[in-house]
Amino acid sequence: MAHPSRSPELALDFSVAGQRSARRVGQLLDALVRSSRVQGEAPRGAQERTLEAWREAGLGTLVLEPTTLWVNNEVALGGPEAEVRWLLLAFMAGLRAITPDPEVTTDELQALAAELSALEPTCASIERFRDWLWADGAQGFTCDLQVSFMEALEGVIPDGAVLEPAAEDPAQRPAAVAVCTEEVYGLACHDLASASGRAELSVVLDAADPEAPAEPCLGDALRRELAGLCDDPSAWVLAETRAALSHPPLGATRALRQRGEALRRALSGKVDLAVLEGLASNGRHNDPTARRLLAFLDDEELAGRAAAALLDAHAGPTRLSGLLVGTGPVFARAFLRSLLDRGALDDDTATRLASSLGLQRFFDLLNLSGLDLDAAAGLLRLLEAMEAPDDAWARLLDALDPAVAVALLPSLPSRCLRAQAAPLVKVCARLDPGALGAHLLPLVESQGPHAVRFLGLLLRACHGRHWPSATLRAVLQLLVDAGAGSQALVPLVHSREVDPHTRVLVLRYLEQDREALLEALQRRVSEFLDPQEVRDRLQSLRRSHGVGP
Amino acid sequence: MSLAPHGHEEDALGLVFARLFVAVRTLKVHGPEHPLTQQQAAALTEALGLAAPPFSLQFVEQAVFRDRALVVLSPANFVRCRWLAEALLAAGGNELVVERRPDVPTALAFLQRLEPGPARDTERALETPGLRLGKLDASLGVAAHEVDPELLAAVQLTRAIERAEALCLAPEAPWAWPQGVAVVRRVERAWVSPEAAERVLETAPGARHAARRGVTAAFRALACLRAVGAAPFVQRVLCHGALALCLQGLGTRGGVPLPEAAAALLPRLVASQDPTRGRSDPHRERVSALVHDLAEPSEGSPLAALAGLVTLLYDLERLRCPAGATFDLSWLDLLAEALRRCPSRVDPRWLRVLLQTQGALPPGARVRCDDGREGVLLASARADTRHRVLVDGLVVAPASAALILAGDGHGPS
Incomplete structure (x- = not known):
């Protein structure tokens, strides 16, 4: 056909290009069908080339004639002399046109090619192909399906086995004939007349409006409402998924990617907890299909809505934990975060969730660095309730926001300080001393001797650097009062990493503990490298306390 | 003379068409x-002999049938058959009857009559011995070349019920999807005349076995969903679901409750894996999802609305044949009962739709015609038909009819 154009030459070019494009589509499709027939499934490359060629032809509609295939009004395949067997058989089945959807995939193209390749020149095969088309089997395509050749006959020739107008005795006529004549009215009118007086036929259906006339009608609003409910694609995909969760073979026929994307679209509207929980449950049991579907649902926004839905349904910890295990990492993290933000993680719930997940997984899911003090304190209580292993405390503090970690120190249990002092010291040593200082003394108040020991270790680890003066003095006094001068303070005097002023300050406090002071005053070779300030103070103290030259 | 299920491959007929x-x-x-012509005519008679006469060839649309069974042709023979069909049509017929193997002169005479030429006496066209041209009997067709829609609808439903009966023979076997689809397609095709279909289903004498009730429920599902404008895939899924549930649950008078029928049907749907159906089977998934929803109803079910329609239709069919009784309830009895159950046990929305499918006025209602006469409504007006009202024993078709409401002075006595 001529292509509209500005010049004949250009028209010719367009026409030739169009013909080539159409031919290419037809030949590749035919090759795909033949290859599918021989090998069962065509090579992936062939599928992709066919689809690519079709896209270049603008995904034009394939129009089927008995011996010719057309694309964009150009002959794609066949012709009077060609022998494309599957084309005629598909035409006999009633197929007249195939239009690919814009998002058609190679899998869907291969499925169509496979069905075309399976066509045999028998009525049963043609009917089977027609059944497949009629039942929406050609996913990714819109098919124009008209009556098949077999059905066409029934529309032209009355079926003699059912209708035998030659029979004279009406009683011998098949029942179907009788109802198509006026005689039926004699049978029906008796029942109809007796029923017409029924009071029930005057009953108003709309219970909300008893004054409405008793005339059943289908208004536009109701029609639209019901049509919307019928054709809601989300409802269907959710129902299919629910059924497939209970009976896995039902879900085996649809391409997973297609199902996953449909599911994601469906759940973007309304959360279906039964589907989510079912998938998560199957995922926990290592169902590969469920896991792959959950990958499509690994979405923060969905997780938030799922959390809200579960909380609205007053779901307990068991149900809550169900959506934490088995779901994708993004979903699980966002779900837990959502529970936290909504205040749903009370101690009991959090303990049970952490128990079912495992503590490490629980922490991994929580964005620990983003927790506030209350939430972090809740986690401390969780660790205590779970009798968490000793290293959990240090890991928790290490992961928290430094300001939160500092503020949590007074809440640390004594056994933690005792057992995990060294790791905790390492963690605390990285914290802001200015902020740290405000919480150290309360730590002692709450934890007693263990806290004092901890402070000594901390002071040594930090070298007292940048500690606020008041805090430093208070801690030094505490350590001296606790008799920890020798363990905690003497090393500070000898350490060149400690600020000279601080070393001098420490010596002053050590004067309250003679034994510790004498230990600090012992001469050392490395003393010659100490700052003058420190050496002078040591000399002065040696003279005043009668320590040898 | 029913259609052969598997048709005929071209084999011997292909040779006939080629040589012709x-x-x-x-x-x-x-x-x-010319000797060459004589030779070809002899070859043609041989081919006709090999095709085992007597037989008849019907040329319908673009297809050819042998004794009303489809002949599956190669593309080359398809083209030849089109030519032959056109030639026969020009000669005044679309059916060729070969009574016996013709001799060569007869064959030559037949060939000469197929040539285009001056107008012939069509009544004597192609009256060669042993070869007869005729016209297919499409009685009372609307366009005079096809079966009357009412007859077609009646045939389709009768065939659908027969197929459904076959499905009832194996109540515990995996569900035979191809046969189920075949039943639903015939129900769809019966829509060519909904009124005739209604009459066949409701007033034809005969037992109300499960197959008939299943086809009835399927047809009503189709009618309701067409009334609301649902997509074709929804119509087909619900037809199939309603059919399968009725066949499963209404095998005895009284039947079983719908959830029980659905629970028994679901494993059959799951178990059936037809290897010829291909990898993609959305229809099966959707029907199974619908039955699953009915078997295991849950809060927030996505198909709750559609389940309401299936529940209504199933319950009506279940009520039709009460357990312990020898009589069946009429359709109007069932509608009245549904009205009584509304809205607590019947979704009023679907009941409205169901009544709407009976026409804007329910059948059996007393109506007043535009000329003032009163009667009983038999069939409501459609797009291209008028109301049919029974007035004093005569069927009339008034331009309009109004419902006579209860309490109206002209109401029923």
Whole structure:
């Protein structure tokens, strides 16, 4: 056909290009069908080339004639002399046109090619192909399906086995004939007349409006409402998924990617907890299909809505934990975060969730660095309730926001300080001393001797650097009062990493503990490298306390 | 003379068409006396003999049937058959009856009559011995070349019920999807005349076995969903679901409750894996999802609305044949009962739709015609038909009819 154009030459070019494009589509499709027939499934490359060629032809509609295939009004395949067997058989089945959807995939193209390749020149095969088309089997395509050749006959020739107008005795006529004549009215009118007086036929259906006339009608609003409910694609995909969760073979026929994307679209509207929980449950049991579907649902926004839905349904910890295990990492993290933000993680719930997940997984899911003090304190209580292993405390503090970690120190249990002092010291040593200082003394108040020991270790680890003066003095006094001068303070005097002023300050406090002071005053070779300030103070103290030259 | 299920492959007929085509061409080029023409005519008679007469060929639309069974042709023979069909149509017929193997002169005479030429006496067209041209009997067709829609609808439903009966023979076997689909397609095709379909289903004498009730429920599902404008895939899924549930649950008078029927049906749907159905089977998934929803109803079910329609139709069919009784309830009895159950046990929305499918006025209602006469409504007006009202024993078709409401002075006595 001529292509509209500005010049004949250009028209010719367009026409030739169009013909080539159409031919290419037809030949590749035919090759795909033949290859599918021989090998069962065509090579992936062939599928992709066919689809690519079709896209270049603008995904034009394939129009089927008995011996010719057309694309964009150009002959794609066949012709009077060609022998494309599957084309005629598909035409006999009633197929007249195939239009690919814009998002058609190679899998869907291969499925169509496979069905075309399976066509045999028998009525049963043609009917089977027609059944497949009629039942929406050609996913990714819109098919124009008209009556098949077999059905066409029934529309032209009355079926003699059912209708035998030659029979004279009406009683011998098949029942179907009788109802198509006026005689039926004699049978029906008796029942109809007796029923017409029924009071029930005057009953108003709309219970909300008893004054409405008793005339059943289908208004536009109701029609639209019901049509919307019928054709809601989300409802269907959710129902299919629910059924497939209970009976896995039902879900085996649809391409997973297609199902996953449909599911994601469906759940973007309304959360279906039964589907989510079912998938998560199957995922926990290592169902590969469920896991792959959950990958499509690994979405923060969905997780938030799922959390809200579960909380609205007053779901307990068991149900809550169900959506934490088995779901994708993004979903699980966002779900837990959502529970936290909504205040749903009370101690009991959090303990049970952490128990079912495992503590490490629980922490991994929580964005620990983003927790506030209350939430972090809740986690401390969780660790205590779970009798968490000793290293959990240090890991928790290490992961928290430094300001939160500092503020949590007074809440640390004594056994933690005792057992995990060294790791905790390492963690605390990285914290802001200015902020740290405000919480150290309360730590002692709450934890007693263990806290004092901890402070000594901390002071040594930090070298007292940048500690606020008041805090430093208070801690030094505490350590001296606790008799920890020798363990905690003497090393500070000898350490060149400690600020000279601080070393001098420490010596002053050590004067309250003679034994510790004498230990600090012992001469050392490395003393010659100490700052003058420190050496002078040591000399002065040696003279005043009668320590040898 | 029913359609053979598997049709005929072209084999011997292909040879007939091929030789016929060559013979006509040879005749046209060389004339009837040429030895080549005689040779081709002899070859044609041989081919006709090999095709085992007597037989008849019907040319319908673009198809050819042998004794009303489809002949599956190769593309080359398809083209030849089109030519032959056109030639026969020009000669005044679309059915060729071969009574016996013709001799060569008869064959030549037949070939000559197929040539285009001056108008012939169509009544004597192609009256060669042993070869007879006729016209297919499409009685009372709307366009005079097809079956009357009411007859077609009646045939389709009768065939659908027969197929459904076959499905009932194995109540515990995996569900036979191809047969189920075949039933639903015939129900769809019966929509060519909904009124006739209604009459066949409701007033035809005969037992109300599960197959008939299943087809009835399927047809009503189709009617309701067409009334609301649902997509074709929804119509088909619900038809199939309603059919399968009725066949499963209404095997005895009284039947079983719908959830029980659905629970029994679901494993059959799951178990059936037809290897010829291909990898993609959305229809099966959707029907199974619907039945699953009915078997295991849950809060927030996505198909709750559609389940309401299936529940309504199933319960009506279940009520039709009460357990312990020898009589069946009429359709109007069932509608009245549904009205009584509304809205607590019946979704009023679907009941409205169901009544709407009976026409804007329910059948059996007392109506007043535009000329003032009163009668009983038999069938409501459609797009291209009028109301049919029974007035004093006569069926009339008034331009309009109004419902006579209860309490109206002209109401029923």
